[in-house]
Amino acid sequence: MSTPTIYITITAHGFGHAARTASIAGHLQKLLPTVKLIMVTTAPKWLLACYIDGDFIYRQRGFDVGVVQADSLKMDLDATLSKWQQIITAKDEIIAEEVAYCQEQGVNLVFGDAPPLATLIAEKLGVPCWMSGNFGWDFIYRDWGREFTAIADWIGDCYGRCDRLFRVPLHESMARFPVIEDVGLTGGDPKYPVDFIRDKFDIQPAKQTILLTFGGLSLDAIPYQNIDRFPDYRFITLDAHAPDLPNLVKVLDRAYRPVDFMPLCDRVLSKPGYSTYAEALKLQIPIISLTRSGFAESEIILNGMQDFGYHQVISPDQFFADNWDFLNLPLQPPRSSQKLAVDGNQSIAHSILDYLGVNLSTAFQTSS
Structure with missing residues (x-):
C-alpha cells in the first residue's frame, strides 16, 4: 500500500491537547515507523518534538479557539467569542484549503483533539474522522450561555459527524458523538531514568x-x-x-x-x-x-x-x-478503589493500524 498518512488536528488551547495528542502520534510512529504524520496545530513544533521522536510534518494552522486566556486561570470570553465568529464565517474557505492539501498528501484518516472543523474536512475529503478527548468544546461554551449557545449548537452538530471517538477517563458524557469507545489514560511517559x-x-x-x-x-x-x-x-x-x-x-x-x-x-x-x-x-x-x-x-x-x-x-x-x-497538610486518599486503565496511547494507535490494515510484523520487516 502507499505510505499511510494521518492528518492530526489539535485544538488551539494551551499545551495540554498538543501533548496528549502528540503522545498518541509518537506511539503510532514507534509501532509503524513508515507512517506519515501531519501535525496541524498552533502549538510550537518543539513541543510536539518532545513527544514524537521521528519526523513529522508541521502544519501551523488553527481551526478552533479553545479559550482565549491571559494565563492558565484568566479567561477572555469576549475575545473567544469574536475569534469563533471569524472562524465560522471563514469555514468554507478553510475546509477547501485543507481538503486540497490532504488530497495532495494522500491522507487516509483525519484524527482530532478536538477541533469541530476536523469532521467537516474529513467529510469533504471522503475519509473517516476519529477523535480523542475527555470533553467537547460545546460542553464548555454551553455553560457560558449568551451568544455561545449558537456556537455550542454548531459545534455539537460537527461532533455528531465524527465517525469514532476514543473517550479517555476524567470525561463528560460527550453524548453528541455517535460512536464512543472508552480507552485508558493518554499522555506522555518519562523518557529518562x-x-x-x-x-x-x-x-x-x-x-x-x-x-x-x-x-x-x-x-x-x-x-x-x-x-x-x-x-x-x-x-x-x-x-x-x-x-x-x-x-x-x-x-x-x-x-x-x-x-x-x-x-x-x-x-x-x-x-x-x-x-x-x-x-x-x-x-x-x-x-x-x-x-x-x-x-x-x-x-x-x-x-x-x-x-x-x-x-x-x-x-x-x-x-x-x-x-x-x-x-x-496531609494528602487525602483516593475515594474509589477502582484503578484507571493507562493504555490509551496504545489502544488508539493499534485501532488506527487496524483501520489501515497494517500488519505490524510485515511493517517492521519493510522498514528495517
Whole structure:
C-alpha cells in the first residue's frame, strides 16, 4: 500500500491537547515507523518534538479557539467569542484549503483533539474522522450561555459527524458523538531514568520534592517567595521567568517535559488540566490542585483526581497567599478503589493500524 498518512488536528488551547495528542502520534510512529504524520496545530513544533521522536510534518494552522486566556486561570470570553465568529464565517474557505492539501498528501484518516472543523474536512475529503478527548468544546461554551449557545449548537452538530471517538477517563458524557469507545489514560511517559534526571539537574534529596507546573500558559504572578518558607523542600519548575532560589530547580531546556520529572517528585502542584493529571495518575504521583471557576471541565477533572489519586484541593486564595500552609497538610486518599486503565496511547494507535490494515510484523520487516 502507499505510505499511510494521518492528518492530526489539535485544538488551539494551551499545551495540554498538543501533548496528549502528540503522545498518541509518537506511539503510532514507534509501532509503524513508515507512517506519515501531519501535525496541524498552533502549538510550537518543539513541543510536539518532545513527544514524537521521528519526523513529522508541521502544519501551523488553527481551526478552533479553545479559550482565549491571559494565563492558565484568566479567561477572555469576549475575545473567544469574536475569534469563533471569524472562524465560522471563514469555514468554507478553510475546509477547501485543507481538503486540497490532504488530497495532495494522500491522507487516509483525519484524527482530532478536538477541533469541530476536523469532521467537516474529513467529510469533504471522503475519509473517516476519529477523535480523542475527555470533553467537547460545546460542553464548555454551553455553560457560558449568551451568544455561545449558537456556537455550542454548531459545534455539537460537527461532533455528531465524527465517525469514532476514543473517550479517555476524567470525561463528560460527550453524548453528541455517535460512536464512543472508552480507552485508558493518554499522555506522555518519562523518557529518562530517575538517576539521570537527578544528576543532570542536581536535584538533591529533600523532605519533599514538588513539581510546579501550570500548563503552557503558566500563571500570572506565581508567589515563588513562599518557597523560602520551606528550605528543606525541593521545588522544580519549567517556568523560565521564575526567580533564582536555593531550593528551586529551574529547567530551561525544552527537551525536558514535566512528566520527565514526576517520578522523583512526592507531589505535583498544578491547576485542573487533563494532560498533567493523566500523566501524574499514570505514575501514581499525588496532586495538589487549585480549583478553577467558569470552566466546566474543571469540576469533572477535580472529581476524577479525587476518585483515583492521592490529592489535595486548594483554592486560588490559598495558592496566592503569602504562606503556603497547605503544604503542611496531609494528602487525602483516593475515594474509589477502582484503578484507571493507562493504555490509551496504545489502544488508539493499534485501532488506527487496524483501520489501515497494517500488519505490524510485515511493517517492521519493510522498514528495517
